[in-house]
Amino acid sequence: MIGDFLLVIPPDSGVVFEGVINDTTETTVKIQGLHKDFDAYYERNKVFEIRFILSRSSLERMHQYVQCIKQEHQESKTFPTKSKKVKKVYPISMFYNALIGNNVEQRMAVENIVSKTSGRAPYLLHGPPGTGKTVTVVEAILQLVQKNSNNRILVCTDSNMAADHVAAALVKYRTRFPQKNFLLRANSKLRAW
Structure with missing residues (x-):
């Protein structure tokens, strides 16, 4: 999804580049934030390994919400x-x-x-x-x-x-x-x- 981090790994390079998904369509994903050295590894038809990194923000928000519920002593309303x-x-x-x-x-x-x-x-x-x-x-x-x-x-x-x-x-x-x-x-x- 837009805003998620991913790793781009050129084949046989031992190098890993981190980027952020900027835009998506049905067939493409636009990536921003790759280091300028990535240009040296890029070729149009080259196959790269891509690893998606799970965004932690929704999990962090859930934990923050549960913490607030406990601090306000409202557990019975959320967890009846x-x-x-x-x-x-x-x-x-x-x-x-x-x-x-x-x-x-x-x-x-x-x-x-x-x-x-x-x-x-x-x-x-x-x-x-x-x-x-x-x-x-x-x-x-x-x-x-x-x-x-x-x-x-x-x-x-x-x-x-x-x-x-x-x-x-x-x-x-x-x-x-x-x-x-x-x-x-x-x-x-x-x-x-």
Whole structure:
């Protein structure tokens, strides 16, 4: 993503250059901040090893938030205690995305979210890229809105790209929902268009 660091390693050189992703398209990534010595290693068709460095800023923000919650003694609002009452999970018969209905884990997640089995605590979906988290969240949103058209769902992401992905997936279903304001997409003012 834009702003992430990466390492560019010319073949058989033993040298590593650090850069920052400046812009992306479907087929290219623009890198800035490479040391001027990189020019000596660059050839148009040469293959370079690229290593992406995970941005720590979102993790640092999460840790900072948890620290603030502890300092303000507000843990019970963010981390509510588990209810002793077992909530019933209501099965869903019609899925907007048929693949969700055929995947046990995704189906179970959507049914638990819609049945509100976690109570006031968040229902967390976690997994590596490409495992279906976004389609699961989109299905849960659609099911919640179908269940009650007055439901309002706020989707927050750590990047514009992730929010775009969720919004694009939701827009595909807009004709099935008569609400005038089915979707509102807000953007960071620092967004690179």
